[in-house]
Amino acid sequence: MLVHTRRCSLCLALLLGHSLFLLDNRESTAQAGMPAVPLSDAEFAQLTEQTARLVYDALKKPDDLAQEKARSAAVLLAAVAQYSQDAANAPRRVPVRDTAFRLSALIKAGKFDDARKLAESLPGLSADEKAKTAAVPIIMKQIEMHEAMRHFGSAKEGGNGAEKRLYDLQTANQKTRTLPAREMKDDLMLLALRLAVTGELVKDHMDAKVKLKPAVWKQHAEEMRRYSLDLARAVEKKDGAAAYKALGNLNDNCNTCHAKFR
Numbered sequence: 001m002l003v004h005t006r007r008c009s010l011c012l013a014l015l016l017g018h019s020l021f022l023l024d025n026r027e028s029t030a031q032a033g034m035p036a037v038p039l040s041d042a043e044f045a046q047l048t049e050q051t052a053r054l055v056y057d058a059l060k061k062p063d064d065l066a067q068e069k070a071r072s073a074a075v076l077l078a079a080v081a082q083y084s085q086d087a088a089n090a091p092r093r094v095p096v097r098d099t100a101f102r103l104s105a106l107i108k109a110g111k112f113d114d115a116r117k118l119a120e121s122l123p124g125l126s127a128d129e130k131a132k133t134a135a136v137p138i139i140m141k142q143i144e145m146h147e148a149m150r151h152f153g154s155a156k157e158g159g160n161g162a163e164k165r166l167y168d169l170q171t172a173n174q175k176t177r178t179l180p181a182r183e184m185k186d187d188l189m190l191l192a193l194r195l196a197v198t199g200e201l202v203k204d205h206m207d208a209k210v211k212l213k214p215a216v217w218k219q220h221a222e223e224m225r226r227y228s229l230d231l232a233r234a235v236e237k238k239d240g241a242a243a244y245k246a247l248g249n250l251n252d253n254c255n256t257c258h259a260k261f262r
């Protein structure tokens with residue numbers, strides 16, 4: 001009888017776990033018409049402006065580091081546009097994606113003056129009702145894995161310092177397990193949105209290590225997308241406790257994937 005009850009509670013737990021898993025999965029996989037990283041027009045405009053400014057400034061003194069920094073920022077903006085695209089916003093997001101690819105090509109070719117002009121035009125591009133909306137491959141075609149990640153590395157290496165910033169933010173608030181109100185700013189939200197896009201972007205990466213465990217790779221990339229979005233939305237709502245939790249999940253996610261694949 002005891003065994004029976006135990007088994008039954010195990011069954012129940014399994015059943016519950018299973019339906020939770022299904023729910024979770026349904027939420028995480030893009031629903032029909034629902035982009036991987038939904039962004040309001042205002043958020044998209046902010047990310048576009050940030051990138052335009054970064055590229056413009058980096059190319060004032062275009063050494064190798066600045067060139068790579070500008071190029072990876074341009075490609076990341078293309079990814080932001082692609083992975084936030086839906087039927088309604090496509091006429092405005094696809095032109096940003098395609099212009100960002102052209103910008104990346106100009107930077108690669110060393111045409112820095114043309115690139116700066118094109119960067120300046122990014123925030124004011126007009127809509128194109130006939131834009132080709134099909135997704136295009138980005139990772140390994142427009143940007144390599146290490147370049148995509150370096151965007152979040154130290155400033156010395158051409159990054160925005162995000163990796164250390166996220167780690168410090170967690171350790172500084174370990175006692176209260178809540179991010180303070182002064183951290184609940186657009187700046188952190190926009191960083192989290194970039195990370196969410198990067199999670200989606202790296203899903204299709206493939207190399208010798210990933211080939212051995214493709215499902216594990218995809219799972220960690222998906223977690224990166226989801227925890228980053230959790231962080232962005234918690235910051236938006238100024239919910240410090242939820243933001244701390246999402247931040248902890250995200251930092252664990254970076255470390256786990258690095259331990260397995262880096």
Ligand code: HEC
Pocket residue numbers: 145146147149150152153154157162163195202217220221224250251253254255257258261262
């Ligand atoms: C799906 C797996 C995965 C996840 C998740 C992940 N990374 Fe990475 N990351 C990698 C791999 C693989 C490399 C090594 C790339 C290479 O050198 O080719 C890397 C490298 C890096 C680098 C060094 C880039 C360079 O070459 O200078 C930084 C910085 C970085 N990751 C930051 C982060 C941060 C921050 C997070 C979490 C918010 C994160 N990563 C999450 C797989 C991942």
